[in-house]
Amino acid sequence: MSALRKSAESAAGTDTGLDAHLVVDRGTFRLDLRLEAAAGEVVALLGPNGAGKSTALRALAGLTALTGGSLRLDGTVLEEAAGRRVPPEGRPVGVIFQDYLLFPHLTALENVAFGPRCHGVPKREARALAADLLDRMGLADHAGVKPRRLSGGQAQRVALARALATEPRLLLLDEPLAALDARARLDVRAELRRHLAAFEAVAVLVTHDPLDAMVLADRLVVIEHGEVVQQGTPAEIARRPRTDYIARLVGLNLYQGEASAHTVQVSPGLTLTTTESLTGPAFVAFPPSAVTLSTTRPTTSARNAWPARITGMESHGDQIRVALTSTADGLPLAADLTTVSVAELALEPGAEVWAELKATQTHAYPA
Template sequence: MTRLDNAGPSPAAGVSDGLDAHLVLDRGAFRLDVRLTVAPGEVLALLGPNGAGKTTSLRTLAGLTPLTDGHLRLDGRTLEEPALRRRVPTEDRPVGVIFQDYLLFPHLTALDNVAFGPRCHGVPKADARARAAELLARMGLTDHAGVKPRRLSGGQAQRVALARALATGPRLLLLDEPLAALDARARLDVRAELRRHLAAFEAVAVLVTHDPLDAMVLADRLVVIEHGRVVQEGTPAEIARRPRTDYIARLVGLNLYQGEADGHAVTLGHGVTVTTTERLTGPAFVAFPPSAVTLSPDRPDSSARNAWRAAITGLESHGDQIRVALTGLADGMPLTADLTAVSVAELGLHEGAQVWATVKAAQTHAYPA
């Protein structure tokens, strides 16, 4: 595979520390306090609900928003440390950024958009254009080098933006919702292509996304931010398997509850006890997918160890399924179930209807809180 190596000035020989950041930004009503460590060649995704601090984190990494405390180091070089009054100007940082709407210059061709960065760094015009042509070739865009942005498809514009970000040889590549501007059809192909390019990038890449699939496919590791702080981090598989907040559970499509475990039983704050296959003691989470929930009009005579009387509070399409929102009648416990449209019709389900919800212990997953 062709490596997307760096052009221009390189860090000192032997330096490959990657990113070491403690991002602190105090805005009174909102405080960001996030620690990030990313190795060269690693792709990190920042996830979180609106207002969590993802974009703010990206802006501080880019040097667009100054830190109020903490530090930002890249390949062993301090780019910012307020306590030492150290701050490298934004334009002098080895950082490339791909913005959500790409921000290509409309009056320049694809080639000149890519060559713009090197030219700003003093690279002669011929050399800058040669470097741009090489990057466009890697992106499969040689035939579009002379095309202006308005004549590019969304996927082509995204690749030009990536080439432009790489043209200055960044040691840190930042991607802000890189696929958000694409329609669903283009997103699938461009996501796979972007993953290949990121896998070939030798420095640090950090992306912000709201889409869990983008994060799972593009990133080696996820950091979840809520209220300006890291609440969970790990590989995509670890996050999906053991969510620790309601936001993450919704993101990966699980019912999640926290309670006190005693053997195979986890007693929730709602007063409900969930029977699990794992044996635990102490604070614990218990999770199960909506597909594990069976609904019936009468209490079923089955082997399911967990059964609750609940009322339907909403129904909505969810892919090829119908997602049913429920609330426990005795305890107010929220619950979601996924059923086929045929099952919903046969059961005559509607908002306000009362049903029995059951989950087999074998379909639950409990783990320490």
């Protein structure tokens, strides 16, 4: 066990994991986030731009001071708003930024050895530790290479090795795959998942990409306007989104209304039939692929049909994502159609159509 790990475990005592209440006031914006995570858990922070994700990450790293709340890691107080505050360099925290921020004048080996050297580890020991980490990352042959000659995936792995070299008790990842192209992203995501699965401390991931979050994280915490709006496992979040942002994130249409038996009144002009029987405030979710469009009023057995106007169209994988609004109340709707269907129906922005949805394709749950 290295001196760094001994020091961290001695300070931690018997408690492990993250226990944080992050309060940061910035004029018109306020972050008020409670965040707990067990050792070995990967938590993803998701939210729209301006939700407070980056502020939370900076607060955890010690780069932004708390104006309220506290931060404990492995039972040790790292910060209290009106008391103790451990500076960034004194925290057992590793950070991977989206552009990796590798030192351009240092080799991969020297980049990884930099952190331990700053913590007083002798040069030979630091270089041996760095060489071992690079070998585990599959980069033993690139130890003497400088960042400009590394691919995006290789640079990401060097950045991960550098963050792990100080044996952090909290690993922060800020959009770690954002700088990669689609092809490299697939491979590096799989590698990162493997390394995070073996990480024994807490990892907090900030990302805009729902796939990154679903693949890499054990638990998702969604924040909007500086507060948590929903948290749970990826499956729970995908199954029961509770805000429009989350529904779009997981690719669902989401309406909220008042349930009575097998119907949910979403608005005065729209009542949806569902297979679930509920009473009281409820959500109704359904995928865009469940929606069919026609230019005349449907005569099929589908229980749900309402008029809508097309507001936009764009390619979405091998289909066309059609954006619509209900003509009765302006509620938004997304439908996925094949290019053949779009051509046969002669759909275009501004066209008025009928949206159709089978009750069996909906999922209703309490709001």
